[in-house]
Amino acid sequence: DGGITQSPKYLFRKEGQNVTLSCEQNLNHDAMYWYRQDPGQGLRLIYYSQIVNDFQKGDIAEGYSVSREKKESFPLTVTSAQKNPTAFYLCATSLSGTSGIAYEQYFGPGTRLTVT
């Protein structure tokens, strides 16, 4: 997982509460990504950022928000508008930036969010 930290590893929240998941990297990568993984499924892209102060919606952005104020950090907020927030959330980085080329991605260890 080296170079990318996600905290906490497990997170429990009550329905109706917003929650922020942390993602920090020291790889000096321009691009950062947030994915959601449900049991037995692949990864679905929530949001991504190619450069500081800029980000784009992925395939399932509804109910989520992000910010990219620093190159090292890309926090994800799961809002109360997200209907099924319980999932495994993965943060990733890559060199891609605005090059238009998809390089390999490096993943953090993930945060398992449970909302009851």
Add this chain to the structure above:
Amino acid sequence: SQQGEEDPQALSIQEGENATMNCSYKTSINNLQWYRQNSGRGLVHLILIRSNEREKHSGRLRVTLDTSKKSSSLLITASRAADTASYFCATAWPRDDKIIFGKGTRLHILP
């Protein structure tokens, strides 16, 4: 959808045997990537193969790409218990820095 589709969904083999997983996709790609995920962990990048490449090797891993058939395969030779994991292919469109993941193949190596 550009999403790659892995086959089989699950695979169990004896330790020491070779494991082959396949990935098919629908539209032209810039590159195709393979990742491994151990249970409850983040993904680890294994190999990236570009659209103009046909085969790549990394240790016990061999990846092939057939753009005419829009398919790729990942071969793990002489499997070990530590190879037990889920394996995902991810496809990259031309001029796009995002990748799209398939649903993965769950590989179980039997002792």
